[in-house]
Amino acid sequence: MPGVSSDSARGALVPLSPESPGAAVYPLRHGLKSPISRLSISWSRGNSLRVSLFAAPSSDGSVNDGDGGKVVEVKLGGGDGEISEAHWRRIAYGSVSPFALLQSRKNAVFSLSKMSMTSSPYDGDWWDYIMEYSKDINALLVNQKSASVPVLDDPKSVITKGEEPTSLKAAWELLEMFYAEKPSHSWLPERLVDWLADYDSLFSGTHPTVHSKLVDFQKELVNLQVVEDDPKYWEVVSSALAVGWLNIVVKMLRLHGSYRLDQLSNRETENGLVEAVAVLISKMPRMRLEQEAGKLGECYKAKPDFVKAWEKWRGQINKLDSSAFWFQCAHQQTREGLRSMLQIMLGNANSLCSATYNWIELYISHFLYMRPLTVGLESMYSLAQKSIQLKPMASAHRLMGLIIGILGENTEVVLAECLKGFGPWMVAHAIELLTAGSDHAEMLLHEERQNLGGISIEELHRLVYAQVLSSFPLTWQIAPIYLMSCMKHGMVLLQILLSKQPVQDNQLLLKSIEICRLYELHSVTSNIMKIAGVHHWKHGRKGSGVFWLQQARDEYRLNRIALQLFDSVGKTISDESFKQWEGLIQLLGSDSKTAGGLEFLHKYRDFKKSLRQIHNGKATDSARQAVESLISLMKNPSTPQRFWLPLLYDSLKLLNWKERPLLNVSQTNLLLNKLQELSMARLRPDFFESELPPQALNSVRLALGTNLGRAILEE
């Protein structure tokens, strides 16, 4: 956890609410027959608990199947039903690059503004960067299940099924439109209309919606012969009109029976009225930047143009409403239905209220038909409050809470709603948008807080998200990106995270080391290598152990394991096992610094090699080399004392060389001194007795004496 504040009484960083809902009880299937005597619970990977159950030993002492114990993994919280674990991970992977890019751009902009001393660092390309970030993240939230697009346009299909919308994407788009798009709030109402058109179905689960009514009606439509006789038809058309789904409305109006060729002649007036309404709907003026191709309505960018068109359009509606043709329309449902539609278009509050099913739909209909010129969050917020009063809701959808928070301009509420409804990923990434344009929010989120242990809210949420990533074996590698963006505690937590990674597998180990290299954490690198080295050594992989300890330049441990190695060297470096040792000695290299006490092995190998060559019959030259190796080994302080006698005993052949003495006087004296030292050392209690024949010492002494005599004579 991120650092605990000095105030330990309020030390909790993520406060637990005491009024949490009553405890739920879930049965755990463990399959143990005997009663449970002991229980142990620990964290497993990610969100799982490992519950170990120990059964009580059966009283009669018999052993039955199912006795003993069992370990069960319990997954906590099925997560978001909407988004699978795998999809969450895909989002996590995908958001790394946009996040990292934005951070580096932020740093660049910040340092540039420091240099040029301009007041606001955030201008120019800044909004492009933010928008690019938001779009990149948004693209990740698309549901992978691709929708099948029908090739033929079915005239009876009023509602087309696009991709399955998700609340997460809906929430991100809300944040994007309010915080990331360069603030031009006059378009916001129309943006919200589009947003609801995309995501109205999300509310269907908990609230009645226009979308669900449309879906229901779609099912009945197949069996309906005369649509206009069905009151539901008019209900649904009015509702769709109220929330501004103009294309659907016009398409549905064209299903009206009066369009049929066989009826056209006797229902001419009626058909004229239906068509007039349809035309008026398709000509509705909209104040928006652009209109998607094929969408109905006429768009105006400038306010004066829009107001003029709006007045003209309403005039036309009024004119139609008071026209005399209504009396000639014989079909009662058509007459009433169409006129109630006109009321909606004229912005009749009661009609709007009865045509919509929840406050958001009502809210949107107000934007469309009553107050298309609403500007500013304050007036949008008061309108939302009014809509909620008119259509109170029993339970709030997580998106509704978010909308209210955004409109209320309350950053803390927005953050809380993001965390509650969408989890740590959302908060960590949404903060970038919240702080993009608002100085107030920036101050609030960047201020270092005493009760959070001296870190800011922004850092807290990044740390929490990094913890979530760290707990899962596949995502821990991306946690460093987020930790490194945390000024206060990021580095320390990164070091802890890296030190905790398993070292058994080389591939994982090297991945950890690579991250250390990127962030220049050399001390962590060498710690990890040491741990790996000791691990391999303990498990009998001596070569791997030596390699990692060498990489870590751990002289101390290399010397320690050298002592252990020597124990086995004395016994096993025989001719047949030479090849096994060869590889290890090669690994040690000629550089004695990284080899520690193992340098001895290297020289010993050279000595053994020349000795062997003598056996192979390559006479005097090899013998000379062997003598040189022997002398340098005996001179070298790193040669352990316990090897002195075996070395000399191995060299008996050299000492008794037939042709001429190979060692000169001083060399022989050196060896004799060593032998003397050895005899003295034998009296000490900690002396290590080699497994040589008991007469070894004497035969070496004799050989050295003889050699000394011969050497003196020669000189």
Added chain:
Amino acid sequence: MAFAESQNPLRVRRIPQSRYIDAVRWLSPVSPSDRFAAIAYFDAETNSPSIEIAYVDPNPQSSSPTLTLQSSWTSPSRISSLKTAHSTPQPLLAAATFSGSLHILASDLINGGVMESEATVSELGFHSGPVSAVDLREGGTECVSVGEDGRVNLVSFVGDSSNLSYRRIFDAKGLVGYTAVKWASPSEFATGGYGFGIQWWDQRTPGGPVLQFKGNWCQGKTSGIVHSIDIHPSRKHTCLAGGSSGTVFAWDRRAAQQPIVLSGAETGEAPNSLLSESEVWEVQYDRYTRRSNISNISSTRILPVMICSEDGILAVIEQGEEPLELLAEPCAINSFDIDQQNPSNVICSLEWESLAILTRS
């Protein structure tokens, strides 16, 4: 550094898998139009490893899914090394696991790709600890496996016995660990390990490696591990190896102890030739070349090489030329395979639970 996009068109298809991919290989096809791949998955949510055969849609533009699962085999442990070999009537797969077992699988590509375990070695003492690398001989009758425990095992199979017999070629008793292996000829193979060492083995000369390449040419600065070895059938005297610190080198057995460094931190050349500083996970000779025939390239020159690395690079290196970068991913590329029949196709596995299929044209 040259980027591939500017020179020759390259189509990349990235396919999210929702599972970690431990290894990926092409399977040699039964008919020329087939494209099958063997993928070793690890599902971290359920802790279950498996090998699956998938049909790969060869047409990059088509709207149908790129990968279609054909069959699946559940492995007792995570796959540490996967190799495939051409064999009649069915291509063979050799899969080694972290628990120290070896599995020979055959996939019937004609009848829906059903995969069957032909044989298994899992007895105690085969390897202690994970098998770090395995290689299947072309034609598929023998398989060599190595581990960090220092054991080199030769597994022969004739096809009808379900329990394989193996022969221990060498046991270094942990004093040396091996991390890579590759057949050179029916009797020779090369292994790689710590300290950039390469060993050359000949079954006709038992008792240990015939030749050893000492990796201490780095002059003690930093050493590394060989992760992958490749040997070209027409250049058996040269071992190609890739390993730590972006090192890619070739060892010509005729030229004793001097390596030919193709890429790496220790080359001392101009810094722009440094392709990657992190682990090179896999190396393979790249048979896809627009140049004239291989036979025209002098025998002392190293043939083009493809590598993938921990820092997300997939590139082709030619001796003395700027490396050609094919992919630069934000995450590690852990393994790749070049289609032997159609070398313009490359499949690679990415750290972030996805596959990428490249088509060069």
